[in-house]
Amino acid sequence: MTFSDELWDSAADVYDAVRAHPFLTGLTDGTLPHEAFGHFVTQDSHYLRGYARALAVLAARAPTEDDTTLFAQHAAGAIAAEQEMHAELSASLRIDRSGTPGPTTLAYTSYLLATVHGGSFAEGLGAVLPCYWIYARVGEALLAGSSPDPLYARWIAMYGGDEFQAVVDAAVGVMDRVAADLAPVERERVLAHYRTTSRYEWMFWDAAWRLETWPV
Numbered sequence: 001m002t003f004s005d006e007l008w009d010s011a012a013d014v015y016d017a018v019r020a021h022p023f024l025t026g027l028t029d030g031t032l033p034h035e036a037f038g039h040f041v042t043q044d045s046h047y048l049r050g051y052a053r054a055l056a057v058l059a060a061r062a063p064t065e066d067d068t069t070l071f072a073q074h075a076a077g078a079i080a081a082e083q084e085m086h087a088e089l090s091a092s093l094r095i096d097r098s099g100t101p102g103p104t105t106l107a108y109t110s111y112l113l114a115t116v117h118g119g120s121f122a123e124g125l126g127a128v129l130p131c132y133w134i135y136a137r138v139g140e141a142l143l144a145g146s147s148p149d150p151l152y153a154r155w156i157a158m159y160g161g162d163e164f165q166a167v168v169d170a171a172v173g174v175m176d177r178v179a180a181d182l183a184p185v186e187r188e189r190v191l192a193h194y195r196t197t198s199r200y201e202w203m204f205w206d207a208a209w210r211l212e213t214w215p216v
């Protein structure tokens with residue numbers, strides 16, 4: 001069993017909860033209110049900016065030139081996704097993207113940035129991995145059914161596509177290679193970060209579903 005198999009299995013329960021979440025079942029059957037999707041798009045543009053910074057830090061701390069190139073390219077890809085896809089979706093949804101990050105978005109991006117700065121390279125990679133991996137698996141599963149809503153179908157096509165699967169495979173491959181040199185205690189830390197950010201992935205969908213705002 002590879003380390004990435006172990007990682008996936010360690011948070012498979014969280015992935016199952018993500019798949020069953022009403023935000024995602026609503027995307028596929030088209031019943032998700034546009035208001036909740038709009039909330040997601042707004043918060044995701046804040047998230048992607050933070051995530052891109054986390055990947056750029058990881059690129060700077062990477063052990064090889066190839067790894068630096070990979071994560072720097074993915075950081076640029078996250079910014080491009082934010083700018084292109086979200087600008088387009090926001091126009092269709094007629095939403096304003098100027099709002100501030102909500103509680104879950106800020107907590108998730110703060111955790112990512114704290115881990116890539118304060119932890120080892122492997123720990124940082126463990127923290128950023130669920131974002132890639134859960135999305136690719138969710139995208140793949142949603143692609144099978146798509147959505148009667150053209151807006152949701154477009155979003156599903158992007159994350160379920162082959163191009164994105166290759167991006168995920170590359171990041172998972174780095175994790176397996178780096179894990180070969182890790183002490184058991186270090187692997188435990190990677191597993192803990194991976195589980196935490198998997199939970200944040202669920203919370204991110206849930207925040208959009210609840211139209212979460214700051215309570216005070």
Ligand SMILES: Cc1ncc(C[n+]2csc(CCO)c2C)c(N)n1
Nearest residue numbers: 044047051074077078131132135204
């Ligand atoms: C909350 C949230 N989690 C994951 C993604 C997906 N995602 C964003 S950037 C990237 C990899 C580099 O381009 C991936 C997989 C998202 N959009 N929003």
